[in-house]
Structure formats: structure tokens, C-alpha cells
Amino acid sequence: MENEKHHIVSYSTYLLILALLLVLTVVSVAVTQINLGTLTVTIALFIAGIKSALVLAIFMHLKFDNKMYAFMAIGVVLLIGIMIFITFLDYLYR
């Protein structure tokens, strides 16, 4: 029983993404060894964000699957983001 068409991702695509992820890891380690003050946190989390987007889109097939999965995942990420934002509003202005 075939429910939906399956996209076969080539090995080379996965290897390319892996190489990108490893390079980004090295970059984030290198950048955080330099003292940039508060900018360090922003850069490290920005790179982690790019890495997780690559894993979600390619490794977890969100790019190729029914868009419903991507919407659900983005929804949860937004929810966590909103929770962090609201919690900080509370701590900053109490």
C-alpha cells in the first residue's frame, strides 16, 4: 500500500549537508574562542539555528515531505520562542 510518494535523497546530498554541518561546527568553535563579549552568544546560537534548520530540512526530510510536517515543526519552534520571550518579559520588567 503506497500512501505517499517517497523522494529518494541521493547519498551525495547527505554528504554535502554533513560537510556543511561539520564546517559550521568548526566555525562556531573558532568564533567563540575569540572574545566578542555578548556577540558570542548571538553568533553561537545563530549558527546552531542554521545547523538545526539543515538537519530538519534535509536529514528529517521536511523539505521533501508533505508541508504539514514542516508547519507543525515550525509551530512548535515558534511556541518555544514565544515562551522564552514572555518569560524574559516577566523577568526584565517585574
Add this chain to the structure above:
Amino acid sequence: METHRDDTASKIGMWLFLLTEMLLFGGLFIVYSIYRYKNQEAFHQAAHELDVVVGTVNTAILLISSATVAMSISAIQLKNKKFALFLLGTTIVLGLVFLVNKYFEWGIKIQHHIYPGSEVMAQRGQGDILFFGLYYFMTGLHALHIIIGLVFIAVVFARIWNDKISHDNFALHENAGLYWHLVDLIWIFLFPLFYLIT
């Protein structure tokens, strides 16, 4: 006998479960960010005590293992059973290496009496206690997920070996892959938060 199968439903179920996992760790990240905000100097100093090299090696190990799991799903779709088994075997070995590294990392910390509830920790400040409490809890919960993921992948390995999973029936394989990627995804955030941001 024809058995009923619904691959789409099983995948949606897996995704719903993964989303609750994201919320579980998301909650912990909120706790981490608030405590970090309230104890900036202590978190800054305590993070220096973690070994960046071990953290970086473990990051690379998890990223490679994620790629091999993803490739094994392509291999099974291309009817290349042997290569799929080889890739899954590689993933299991890499997952075990990750756990061994974690064992030594924790072991050294505990030898130095840095663990929640120790006398050395009691003499240090509130911020240090919070940092290492979160460190042990979050990396420990993550390691538990690695163990569960390894068992899951071992089951998939056995079922491919027995031809129960094949090119037209690999929903379980795909779900095991999704779970493993989630474990990788969580580590992508744990690594900078505990090892890099010093």
C-alpha cells in the same frame, strides 16, 4: 494474509511524539536561559571547566551518525540491503563511542567532586550549583535519548537483516531515523550552550 498498514499515520504519530520531545527540551532551555541571565558571571566561569575538545568531537560523532542513518534510508529504498546494514551498524558504533566519551567526561568531573550534592559543590556559589545541575540533567536526559535511539536502531537493523523491512516497507526505519535526528538536533543546541558560550 493481507495486513493493514498506514505509513502516513505512523509517521504523523512519530512527528507528534518528536514535537512533544522538542517541548520537553524547550522547557529546559527556558530554565537554562533564565538561570544564565540571573547568574551570568558564574555560568561564564563554570562553562570554562567543560572540555571544548570532547564536546566538539562528540558533536562531530553525532553529526556523522545522523548522516549515516539518513543515507541508510536511501540505501533501503534503492534495495541495497548490505549497504543499509553497514550504515546502520556505523550509526550504532558511533552512538556507543558518544556514550563512552560522555562516560569519561562525567567520570573526570565526578572525580573532581563536581556533581550535584557533593561537598565541594556546596561550598561553591548558587550559580555554579545551577550550572552543573543543569549540565548533568540536560546531558543526562540527552544520553538517555541516545540509549533509546540505539535500541530503536538495533531493532531496525535486526528487521532489515530478517527482510521484514524492505524497499516498499520502511516506515519503522524512517521513524527510527527521525528519532535519531532529533537527538542530534538537541545536541546541536546543548553543545554551544554548555561548552562554547563562556
